[in-house]
Amino acid sequence: MLSRLRPSIGRSTSLSRTARGFATLMLAAAVAISSSVSAFAQGVPVVRDAEIEALVRDYARPIFKAAGLANDGIDIVLVNDPSFNAFVTGRRLFINTGALVTAETPNEIIGVIAHEAGHIAGGHQQKLRDQLDRAKTMAIIATLLGAGAIVAGATTSSKGLAGAGMGVAAGGGEMAQRSILAYQRTEEITADRSAITYLNATGQSGMGMLKTFGRFQSALSLAGTQVDPYRISHPMPQERIANLEVLVKQSPFVNVVDPPALQQRHDMMRIKIAAYMQGQAAVARLMRKNPTSLASRYGDAQQTYLYGNPGAALIKTAALIKEQPKNPYFHELRGDILMKANKPKDAADAYAKAVSLDPAHSGLLLVSLGQALMAVGTPDSLKQAVVQLNNGVGRDKENAEAYRFLAQAYGEQGDIPAADLATAEGHYYAGDYKNAKIFAMRAQQKLKRGEPRWVRAQDIINYTPSNKLK
Numbered sequence: 001m002l003s004r005l006r007p008s009i010g011r012s013t014s015l016s017r018t019a020r021g022f023a024t025l026m027l028a029a030a031v032a033i034s035s036s037v038s039a040f041a042q043g044v045p046v047v048r049d050a051e052i053e054a055l056v057r058d059y060a061r062p063i064f065k066a067a068g069l070a071n072d073g074i075d076i077v078l079v080n081d082p083s084f085n086a087f088v089t090g091r092r093l094f095i096n097t098g099a100l101v102t103a104e105t106p107n108e109i110i111g112v113i114a115h116e117a118g119h120i121a122g123g124h125q126q127k128l129r130d131q132l133d134r135a136k137t138m139a140i141i142a143t144l145l146g147a148g149a150i151v152a153g154a155t156t157s158s159k160g161l162a163g164a165g166m167g168v169a170a171g172g173g174e175m176a177q178r179s180i181l182a183y184q185r186t187e188e189i190t191a192d193r194s195a196i197t198y199l200n201a202t203g204q205s206g207m208g209m210l211k212t213f214g215r216f217q218s219a220l221s222l223a224g225t226q227v228d229p230y231r232i233s234h235p236m237p238q239e240r241i242a243n244l245e246v247l248v249k250q251s252p253f254v255n256v257v258d259p260p261a262l263q264q265r266h267d268m269m270r271i272k273i274a275a276y277m278q279g280q281a282a283v284a285r286l287m288r289k290n291p292t293s294l295a296s297r298y299g300d301a302q303q304t305y306l307y308g309n310p311g312a313a314l315i316k317t318a319a320l321i322k323e324q325p326k327n328p329y330f331h332e333l334r335g336d337i338l339m340k341a342n343k344p345k346d347a348a349d350a351y352a353k354a355v356s357l358d359p360a361h362s363g364l365l366l367v368s369l370g371q372a373l374m375a376v377g378t379p380d381s382l383k384q385a386v387v388q389l390n391n392g393v394g395r396d397k398e399n400a401e402a403y404r405f406l407a408q409a410y411g412e413q414g415d416i417p418a419a420d421l422a423t424a425e426g427h428y429y430a431g432d433y434k435n436a437k438i439f440a441m442r443a444q445q446k447l448k449r450g451e452p453r454w455v456r457a458q459d460i461i462n463y464t465p466s467n468k469l470k
């Protein structure tokens, strides 16, 4: 993401600090969720990153399988927020970067996912999940942010904030209100028991879950700390933690630790989030423990790319590639650096290598490749760019930004109806239905009635936003 994040990350980073304030502002205006989505979409704190999405999916897949849940392609949605939260709708797993960077081991995140899977398997909040599963990602984020603002208002006893929050809950219908309803204590016990079942079935320890929940439990008494939405929706009384501890310690897998290769990927993910979201001090803090580890050197290379010079970053990245030649994300970083150094041809080669090595087949790497090919700027590379960008959105339909690049590539080729339709798609997936319709109608004027692109444009024109939360 950090590559895809490249253009948007600055915006995302600044937003992370103001996300709650921004949400509050939206809420104070008492705007219904359906109409606030496009505003949120201007700066939705969703973070995209091929490496992190693949890792979290790898954490979730065995657990979902053990729980008998859909194991065919779970969408991972990374929310750029320093608080701890995770929520599964069914086909999408929302997780805050704050949760990922806090967890010292994969097992801590896997335990949280197992607990969430327990809620799904138990049918808890099923109606809400069904509503969310039909909603677009952007609408859900808006709702989650709204929920956070309500919580913040309540804990600071600010009548104004709490009142604004209730306004949005009403505006968003039952969904926003229900999303802040805590699970029942009996549901928590059920979910904990189910989580242990899934962890046992996959030969994993419950110690990470116990550590995470125990941390919430002890944080209850701390004044002035951030309110983690997760702790609000999952009540953690002392006896629940005590019961969980018994279950965890009964398991034959209690002492199992994460495989070293998985721990290494986790460490690299944490330092990446620190480098791109939190700044140099956070990276230094993570590096201190083991300055020569691969993760530390990865963080160092990323920092050099972000804050230093491309030449030095390339040397550090070359050393990483020498150590793990088949790590697609090292090649991706190399592509990012080469783009910054204005060497798009070399960058395209690096991204192509990353694509060929990526076991997760991320659409994001294809979009990076497409962007580099666009920057090369020859008619042939432009043609290839269109192919790769189309492959990218084919794997990643909701990637609004990718459609904007695609529109630009079609535009440079002189294919104006295709450019207009891609622009319409970009607005559509960003939740800006008004502009989506304008560009869809513009595309239709130049397309033959009834052909596939004309039909797709008609779908966008016919789309009614009020349907999306129902």
Ligand SMILES: [Zn+2]
Pocket (backbone or CB within 6 Å): 115, 119, 183, 187, 188, 191, 233, 234, 235
């Ligand atoms: Zn729970």
